[in-house]
Amino acid sequence: MTTSTLNSPEYHAVHIPATRSLEASVGNTPLVRLRHVTREVPKSVQIYAKTEWTNPGGSVKDRAALFIIRDAEKSGHLTPGMTLLDSTSGNMGISYATFAAARGYQVTLCLPDNVSPERKKTLQALGAELIFTDAMEGSDGAIIQAREMVAQNPDKYYYADQYNNPSSWHGHYHTTGPEIIDQTQNRITHFLCGLGTSGTMMGAGRYMKEHDDKIKIIAIQPEGPFHGIEGLKHMESSIKPGFYDEHLPDTHLPIRTEDALDMTRRLAREEGLLVGISSGAAAFAAVESAKTLKEGVIVTIFCDNGYKYLSDRLWTDGND
Amino acid sequence: MATIQIPTPLRTYTNGETEITIKGNTVGEALHDLTTQHVALKQHLYNEDGKLRAFVNIFVDGDDVRHLNGESTAINADSSLRIVPSVAGGLVYQHTINMRKSQ
Structure with missing residues (x-):
C-alpha cells in the first residue's frame, strides 16, 4: 500500500498501524522526485530517489541485513549464543547491530x-565489538581479518559474509524491486544504482527485468580504483561479489568523485536532501542519463543520509 | 631518503610496490618524484589544475599535511609519507589477498 501517489504528492493522512517490532518498519521507503537539480533535464523525464535512510538502521543495508539474519536463523546457521561476524565499512555493520541488539545476538x-x-561511534553505541584493520589495506584487510577469526573460532561466529551471501540480494528482490514498481505505478523506464556488494542492483534490477524486460538497468561505479565515493566499488579491479552478474545491467556508467561530491552539495542546498556521497553519485548519473532521453521515469537509490559524513571535508572545502 | 607508502588501490600503478623511496625537500617535490617514477599515478592523485584531488590524503609521520603546510610541508631523509584512502569501503583487491595468502 502506498501513502500517496505520483500524481498527488501532497500530504494525505493515512492510517499506519503500530508495528510489532522495529523490523516491521524496514522497507516501504518514500520515493521522492528530484525537482531542482534537474533543470537541464527535459520536462518529460522524471527522476525519483528511494530515500533509504528512512529505514530504522539509517540505510539501504537494513534490507540485506534483515534477510541475512532471518535466513541464517531459519537454516540453523545462526543460533542463540553465537556472535554475528562480518567485515564492513559502516552501514551494514550499523544494520547488523541494530537488529542483532533486539534479537539478543552479539x-x-x-x-x-x-x-x-560518526560510524565508529554509532556502532559502539549499539554495542558492537569493533576490530580495526589497517586503512592502507582497505576492505580487503577487514575481510581477511574476519575470515581468520572465523577459521580460528568456527563455533563461536556466524560469518554473515555480505559479499557472497545470496540473502543480500534476495532482500532487494523481494522488497526494493516490487516497491519501486508499485510506487511508480509501472511507469519506471530506467533503474539506476551504484555497485558496492551489488546486492541492490542484483536483487531490485533482476526483479524489474523479470517484471518488464524493457526497463533499462544502469549500474554506476567509480571511474577508477582510487576514489572517494564511500560504499561504491570499482568492479574491474576488485574481487567480484559471489552473486554479481556484470551482464544484468544494460549500461555501466563510470563516475568521477568530484562530480559525486558536487552533486551531494547541490542536493543539500537545492533540494534539501542531506545525503551521503554515493547518493550524490547516483543523482549525478541519473541527471546525466536523463539528459539523453526524450521521455522516461528514472528511479535511483539514495543509500543513506549525510549525517554520517558531516566530518567529511566535502562540507568545508567548497567545490573541489 | 624519504619513503612513501602506497595503499592497495594504487598499487596497480606501482607494479605492486607498497613502499617507494622518493626524493625532495617538500611533500610537493616528493610527490612530483613519485609521479615521475610511476607516471600512471598522476591522474589519480592530481586534477586537471594540478591540485591534489579532494579525496587524496597525504600524511607525513602520522600528520595530515592539510593540518601542516600542505604540499609545501618540509620533509627530510627520515620522513615517512603515506597516501591514505578517504574511503573505507568498497575496495577489495585480489592481488592483496593473494599476497596475504602466500605469506
Whole structure:
C-alpha cells in the first residue's frame, strides 16, 4: 500500500498501524522526485530517489541485513549464543547491530580504521565489538581479518559474509524491486544504482527485468580504483561479489568523485536532501542519463543520509 | 631518503610496490618524484589544475599535511609519507589477498 501517489504528492493522512517490532518498519521507503537539480533535464523525464535512510538502521543495508539474519536463523546457521561476524565499512555493520541488539545476538565487525568517526561511534553505541584493520589495506584487510577469526573460532561466529551471501540480494528482490514498481505505478523506464556488494542492483534490477524486460538497468561505479565515493566499488579491479552478474545491467556508467561530491552539495542546498556521497553519485548519473532521453521515469537509490559524513571535508572545502 | 607508502588501490600503478623511496625537500617535490617514477599515478592523485584531488590524503609521520603546510610541508631523509584512502569501503583487491595468502 502506498501513502500517496505520483500524481498527488501532497500530504494525505493515512492510517499506519503500530508495528510489532522495529523490523516491521524496514522497507516501504518514500520515493521522492528530484525537482531542482534537474533543470537541464527535459520536462518529460522524471527522476525519483528511494530515500533509504528512512529505514530504522539509517540505510539501504537494513534490507540485506534483515534477510541475512532471518535466513541464517531459519537454516540453523545462526543460533542463540553465537556472535554475528562480518567485515564492513559502516552501514551494514550499523544494520547488523541494530537488529542483532533486539534479537539478543552479539555483533563483531572488522572495519578499516579510516571509517568516519560518526560510524565508529554509532556502532559502539549499539554495542558492537569493533576490530580495526589497517586503512592502507582497505576492505580487503577487514575481510581477511574476519575470515581468520572465523577459521580460528568456527563455533563461536556466524560469518554473515555480505559479499557472497545470496540473502543480500534476495532482500532487494523481494522488497526494493516490487516497491519501486508499485510506487511508480509501472511507469519506471530506467533503474539506476551504484555497485558496492551489488546486492541492490542484483536483487531490485533482476526483479524489474523479470517484471518488464524493457526497463533499462544502469549500474554506476567509480571511474577508477582510487576514489572517494564511500560504499561504491570499482568492479574491474576488485574481487567480484559471489552473486554479481556484470551482464544484468544494460549500461555501466563510470563516475568521477568530484562530480559525486558536487552533486551531494547541490542536493543539500537545492533540494534539501542531506545525503551521503554515493547518493550524490547516483543523482549525478541519473541527471546525466536523463539528459539523453526524450521521455522516461528514472528511479535511483539514495543509500543513506549525510549525517554520517558531516566530518567529511566535502562540507568545508567548497567545490573541489 | 624519504619513503612513501602506497595503499592497495594504487598499487596497480606501482607494479605492486607498497613502499617507494622518493626524493625532495617538500611533500610537493616528493610527490612530483613519485609521479615521475610511476607516471600512471598522476591522474589519480592530481586534477586537471594540478591540485591534489579532494579525496587524496597525504600524511607525513602520522600528520595530515592539510593540518601542516600542505604540499609545501618540509620533509627530510627520515620522513615517512603515506597516501591514505578517504574511503573505507568498497575496495577489495585480489592481488592483496593473494599476497596475504602466500605469506
